[in-house]
Amino acid sequence: MALDEYEKRDFQVIGSRPVRPDGIDKVTGRALYGADAVLPGMLVGKVLRSPHPHARIRSIDTRAAAALNGVRAVVTGADFGEIRKGETRNVAENAMAFDHALYDGHAVAAVAATSEAVAREALKLIEVDYEVLPHVTEIAAAMAPGAPVVHAGFVEDSVPDGFSENVTARHEFGHGDLEAGFARADKVIARTLKTAATHQGYIEPNACLASMGPDGRGDLWCCTQGHYFVRQLCAEIMGIEESRLRVTASEIGGGFGGKTTVFVEPVALMLSKKAGAPVKLVMSRNEVFRASGPTVSSEIDVKIGMTRDGRITAAEAELRYQGGAFPNITVMFGAMAAFAAYDLGAVRTVGYNVLTNRPKQAAYRAPGAPMAIYAVESVVNELCEELGLDPLEVRLKNAARKGTKSSYGPTFNDIGLVATLEAAQAHPHYRAPLGPNQGRGLSCGFWFNFGGNTSVSLSVDMDGSVSVTEGNPDIGGSRASIAMMAAEELGIPFERVRAIVADTASLGHNDVTDGSRVTFAVGLATIKAARAAKKELCKRAAMMWGIDEEAVTWENGCAKPSGPNAGSFEPLPIEKIARKSPRTGGPIAGHHEVNAEGAGVSFGVHLCDVEVDPETGHTKILRYTIFQDAGKAIHPDYVEGQMQGGAVQGIGWALNEEYIYGKDGRLQNPGFLDYRIPVASDLPDIDTVILEIPNPGHPYGVRGVGETGIVPPLAAVSNAVSHAIGTRLYELPMSPPKILKAIREG
Amino acid sequence: MSKTHVTTTINGTRTEFLCEANETLLTVLRDRLHLTGAKEGCGSGDCGACSVTLNGRLVASCLVLGVEAEGAEITTVEGMAEGGELHPLQQKFLDLAALQCGVCTPGILVAAKALLEKNPDPSEQEVRYWLAGNLCRCTGYDKIIKAVLAAAADLRGAA
Structure with missing residues (x-):
């Protein structure tokens, strides 16, 4: 474990708020996103999708479509025949159905044509002979023995007998004696809570431009969170070596986890290969909802025991998640995260993954955690209400801290939960008066944070300015934070550093932009690349001065002689060393490659005030304050931005957003009108308090901040609504009809 | 399908284009005139990513036909900065x-x-x-x- 990286220091650049380098392009319309790429001779790709939630594909007749003037290629599942195994096979089958359509919206064929109009016409000419099969879209129905089997062959050994084949995996975590713990409790509450599937809701639909050459080499431009992973998946699916495919990430118009995998990219590549021309494929919003990854829906049983003075004696949960027609491990993350905020002597969580006839789930910001922690934080609050205890005091009393054995196994190092709780307790928001029909809720939140494989190359250009080449698409301002860390380390102004995101052929492998890993891991690699460059700069200065390399140090962008025998020389600034570099050994650069560990978990606490209209059941958010540990905020504006954006996604999840399936198994609301994400007029200011408890695993103490913010709002809003109406809801979203019903039933 | 000839003013510049009768103003701006600042987020007027003004009125360009631009004044994000001066x-x-x-x-x-x-x-x-x-x-x-x-x-x- 790399837990000794942190070194306390005073910062020059870190913590300031410079204008982000990609900002100017984004406010002027110059920034190029997935759908903005063009190539000469480019064709338009379109996908035909199943109207049935479950069907066997008896045959597909594409002859009439292929014969249409302007159609250059048609592909079906038969073109993806020889796909190996494991997740790549699942990704391929999700991108194009093999022999079964597994959900409403599952791709069954695609065309490439000279225009959008011709492509649409061609889709109408494709005849698919479906044998419609029984379907199941809800968790309980899918788990029942005798349920229609969604997708056979995925059941792992961990699943006990007696379940439907739709239950594919069981995960268990915990420690201690539950029975003894519950016996010591003065009050035990057990509840079942449900959350609906929600979509990441990025505003930019998935889009790509593929160009496969006749020699089996290809290029792909796409909006993605991880172009190296796109390359790996697509190369495997296309049966080519990874180096034959170069993937370039465009600007990305939001991802939130949803763009960590591929949907249309392999289809575009296959169409391009068959057509012998570049193919652009852009999803419509309807396709994004029906066929790209929403997150899971959940049903969670929680049982918690508490003493009269607020100590939790035992806690257990069973989590059942469905994430569509393919297996996934989101429920494992849920089972790990559920009780992470608490220091518990006896705890157990069990998670089951369930297949349904819904689209293949994709990661969504802290995948699996928001629903698990919603369930736990709801029951903790209910216990506080029953026992007449202050919910914040109870959380402080039970909070995980340094040395706590976490509910999922590891023992925590320096963590910021207590500090965030204390900040919330001390904040005026916690004591502000409330009016009629108003309520206040709070919730803790948690995310693991990841590190992962990272390459960074840093070059000192001939004029002493600096280029940082990194390989992680910038979804939250990371080019700014990476450039700031390089500037800090080199002691030069932020404006003299430019960070760019390289294509897959231009830099070593980088894992996906996920797990809140980029500012942590790419930052760490950037700092180390800068240190390597500094060492080289010092060496070159030593040569210029004719002294020992060891007698040179780096300070404020300059080499300086240091030590008893160094002699007396004027400091040499980076630009002078760079200009002389052809005569001292050639270009100066630094690079660093690492599989970063020590990411450092992240905790947050949210406070939320609501007012519920007793006549309409409508909930208005009145006030919202976020407390989150950032380790060290590199660019505080974008730390706040992550916290605010995550919170508002969570507010949408709590109040409005849900995938609604009809009895026919079709998605009823595949558009922004009926799947309503929060709009500006729904919200107040979202206030933020950044705590900085340094992460020992990063030289500057950074923790990822991207994901934790979406976790607390579900329970914070729900607890506030319960407080306002005097009765509790156990299901999200808390849409007005559900709240009205709860008020009427008391 | 025969195309319609349209004469319009975009960001103060007289502009001509040919478009099909069912093409949206957004498609014309993006695909025919290469003004890709306006984005298609939904194609149904729900997200506002394609907002432009048409004769001073704010519109979702995905809900306007290209032929409706005839004789109109259109401004897009590309027209907001004046020279190098940001708005x-x-x-x-x-x-x-x-x-x-x-x-x-x-x-x-x-x-x-x-x-x-x-x-x-x-x-x-x-x-x-x-x-x-x-x-x-x-x-x-x-x-x-x-x-x-x-x-x-x-x-x-x-x-």
Whole structure:
């Protein structure tokens, strides 16, 4: 474990708020996103999708479509025949159905044509002979023995007998004696809570431009969170070596986890290969909802025991998640995260993954955690209400801290939960008066944070300015934070550093932009690349001065002689060393490659005030304050931005957003009108308090901040609504009809 | 399908194009005129990413036909900066970090400019309701609203 990286220091650049380098392009319309790429001779790709939630594909007749003037290629599942195994096979089958359509919206064929109009016409000419099969879209129905089997062959050994084949995996975590713990409790509450599937809701639909050459080499431009992973998946699916495919990430118009995998990219590549021309494929919003990854829906049983003075004696949960027609491990993350905020002597969580006839789930910001922690934080609050205890005091009393054995196994190092709780307790928001029909809720939140494989190359250009080449698409301002860390380390102004995101052929492998890993891991690699460059700069200065390399140090962008025998020389600034570099050994650069560990978990606490209209059941958010540990905020504006954006996604999840399936198994609301994400007029200011408890695993103490913010709002809003109406809801979203019903039933 | 010849003014420049009768103004701007600042987020007028003004009125260009541009004055995000000089809204969005992924930003800037032309001194609530048709999924709107209010104050100061 790399837990000794942190070194306390005073910062020059870190913590300031410079204008982000990609900002100017984004406010002027110059920034190029997935759908903005063009190539000469480019064709338009379109996908035909199943109207049935479950069907066997008896045959597909594409002859009439292929014969249409302007159609250059048609592909079906038969073109993806020889796909190996494991997740790549699942990704391929999700991108194009093999022999079964597994959900409403599952791709069954695609065309490439000279225009959008011709492509649409061609889709109408494709005849698919479906044998419609029984379907199941809800968790309980899918788990029942005798349920229609969604997708056979995925059941792992961990699943006990007696379940439907739709239950594919069981995960268990915990420690201690539950029975003894519950016996010591003065009050035990057990509840079942449900959350609906929600979509990441990025505003930019998935889009790509593929160009496969006749020699089996290809290029792909796409909006993605991880172009190296796109390359790996697509190369495997296309049966080519990874180096034959170069993937370039465009600007990305939001991802939130949803763009960590591929949907249309392999289809575009296959169409391009068959057509012998570049193919652009852009999803419509309807396709994004029906066929790209929403997150899971959940049903969670929680049982918690508490003493009269607020100590939790035992806690257990069973989590059942469905994430569509393919297996996934989101429920494992849920089972790990559920009780992470608490220091518990006896705890157990069990998670089951369930297949349904819904689209293949994709990661969504802290995948699996928001629903698990919603369930736990709801029951903790209910216990506080029953026992007449202050919910914040109870959380402080039970909070995980340094040395706590976490509910999922590891023992925590320096963590910021207590500090965030204390900040919330001390904040005026916690004591502000409330009016009629108003309520206040709070919730803790948690995310693991990841590190992962990272390459960074840093070059000192001939004029002493600096280029940082990194390989992680910038979804939250990371080019700014990476450039700031390089500037800090080199002691030069932020404006003299430019960070760019390289294509897959231009830099070593980088894992996906996920797990809140980029500012942590790419930052760490950037700092180390800068240190390597500094060492080289010092060496070159030593040569210029004719002294020992060891007698040179780096300070404020300059080499300086240091030590008893160094002699007396004027400091040499980076630009002078760079200009002389052809005569001292050639270009100066630094690079660093690492599989970063020590990411450092992240905790947050949210406070939320609501007012519920007793006549309409409508909930208005009145006030919202976020407390989150950032380790060290590199660019505080974008730390706040992550916290605010995550919170508002969570507010949408709590109040409005849900995938609604009809009895026919079709998605009823595949558009922004009926799947309503929060709009500006729904919200107040979202206030933020950044705590900085340094992460020992990063030289500057950074923790990822991207994901934790979406976790607390579900329970914070729900607890506030319960407080306002005097009765509790156990299901999200808390849409007005559900709240009205709860008020009427008391 | 035969195409229609359209003469229009875009960002102050006389522009001609041919388009099919069923093509949207958004498709014309993006695919025929290569003005890709306006984005298609939904194609149904729900997200506001394709906002432009048509004869001074804020519209979702995905709900306007290209042929409706005949004789009209259209402005897009590409027309907001004058020469190298950013519009105060653009500058405030940069200074106050009012964007993350940036894909909704062009539409929000165009919509906010249309608001400030009608109402130079909007309340926070007026800004929030005016921009309710422009979805942003990254920011939670907080910094966007603050940037619009700050730009409005700047513009009033300059007037």
